[in-house]
Amino acid sequence: MDTLVFWFFAVVSVLMAIGVVFAPSVLYAALCLLSVFFCMAGFFLLNNADFLAVAQVMVYAVGLTIVLMFGLMFTGNQALPAQDNKWGWLVKTIAVFSGLSIAGVLAKASSSFVPKFVTPMAEPMKQNVIANGTATQLGELLLTKYILPFELVSVLLLIAMIGAILLSKKTFSDQGSGVFFSFDEGKLVPEALGWKKDVGLE
């Protein structure tokens, strides 16, 4: 059962990861990424990480994909113009080869990997985790042993939030060319319709 499910998820996730890299439309790449995330949730379930699987679906598969699609809809899904770089093909080939070689080296190293230390009580521990779920133990670990990283991550999230808000504030659209969306309707709309500002809407 586990074997079958594993191979199903493995094949789907690798195919979809290739889709993420090479799909012609970026929206389709985002959809491929969505299915990779779901496969990851499946792997987490196979590895007795039920809380992490649900968190994966909530944060990655839904939150992140929606934010990505939001960004795509802001920037438009049009294809990029052809590259006029003379050495573009060379860069691309080198990149593909380096990616393949990274994958190859890592895979070769890990295919014969045997951990030096495996706890002798692994099987009963696994059964215990399956019976109780992981949520309780994760909560305890986060608030005792890993309390410092936990707090640091919360500070990081706050910084990221403030940064994202600052970056996407209105003032940027005022300075720029305002190609896609222009938010100040008061300026744009009357001029586009050929009205004088003095006449207005009175």
Place this chain on the structure above:
Amino acid sequence: MMMSTSWITSIADILPKLPQIVWDWWLTLPDAVPAFTVGLIVFAIAALMGQLAAIVMVLMERKVLSWFTQRKGPNRVGPLGLLQTIADGVKLLFKEDIMNDAQDKFLFTIAPAIFLFPVFVMFALVPFSTSIIGVSLPIGLLALFALSSISVIGIVLAGWASNNKFSLLGGMRSAAQAISYEIPLVLSLLGVVLLTGTMDLTKIIEAQRGGLLHWFGIFLAPVSFLIFYTASLAEVNRVPFDLPEAESELVGGYNTEYSGMKFATFFLAEYAGLFIISAISAAVFFGGYYSPFGGLIVEQTGASVWLASTLGVPQLKELIPHAEMLLWMLGKTYIFVYMAMLIRGTLPRLKPDELMGFSWKFLLPLSLINVLMIAFVKLFLMDWAENLPTSWIYLGIALLIAIFGVGGFCLWTSRSFTKQLQSRFKQQA
């Protein structure tokens, strides 16, 4: 003649053994097959329940809204108009499925499915009695909300694939709304999880077995319930928050371009989602499948035992309590469905900026204060019997913070809200 009779007798010989033969064959299969089959059966039952609930609720909504506006409502098809939904469904089935060339065909087709499937899976996670539940997970509550948020991807894709500016606006509104209201929704449930110490829905219901006073929605966490119900109405795009499909500004929102069965799919999934949200409200905050008087009535009065012994059917002793549980659960669920329909009849739609402001400026701080208060209560008041004097001091402090905190916060928001309104009217004048 002889041949046929012997054939029949041989069949008659085999027939009583057939269950045993099938069972033996079943046991020889590898373990993947039974697991998949059971999963498929659970999903099929859940989907069937979802469709039934949606069919009932569409009719109910039309009837309730017609009473609200002093009309008669559907009363032509079948007795009292009861078959109206089925007639509508058949009509939608036979309608032409329109697509044009500019649309992304694959995404346009798959979007309703992405919208519908998670809702059906959610039916398998909701307990209708101690044994009528598809899967009981230790993190069931969290899984429910992970599933419910998947639906939004369907809406965004539908808006994108339609190649229509109204659809796109509807889809983007839906994405923004879902992300904003997800946070107060989960934070409000965090209070209940803190109090019970588990995310298993059956255990949360078991904690409220004691009756009316033990329900979380009445005394222990009423603010949580209000936040949860408001945010969940936004999550399923019900009326005060139905901006993604606002028919008076966006034609039809994300489902403008849809027709026929695909449109029906969106319609079905929305109603099934409302049912799920109401069922979770009933289960988490209002005792689930237990009666308001504590436990079950048939068990407390001994009616099930008496009936089973007088009728001579011992199985009834088990069956009748489950029937009562189902009755309570469905009754409570439909009360919340009815409430959502009354809200639809009463309230006007919000503006987009008001919608986002309401979530980020009001619901989110309120739910944070609420979680803090519940943590305080849990830490200092739950073991009041052990150290009485200190806990009374803490109770006093908690009450003060509660009254001043929540009251001051509400006052502040209402003041800033009236200021906004005033400035808007001044600008117009």
Place this chain on the structure above:
Amino acid sequence: MSVAVTPEIGLSTYLVLASILFGLGFMGVATGRHLMRTLMCVELMLNAVNLALVAINNTVNPGDLSGQVFAIFVLTVSAAEAAVGIAIVIALFKNTGSVDADAFKELKG
């Protein structure tokens, strides 16, 4: 089911899968010109790391869930990274009207 597989799916199978995904993600980061696709590939790489962390945790010491805690941290940080990244891409798009990585040559120091 007659699926011709290796007898047992152990740690090394998961690690090989994770390294393949990581390599694909790297390839996407290196070749991709669309900034959004670059962001997606970074997420893919982080996911591969998460998979390795969880698999190792489940094999070596399943009683102590430290590996899953690390995975949660990776998840949080990558969510923050994606939020800031998309905000930057949108701001760049508003200023120049392009999402092509080659279009931002004036960013050279």
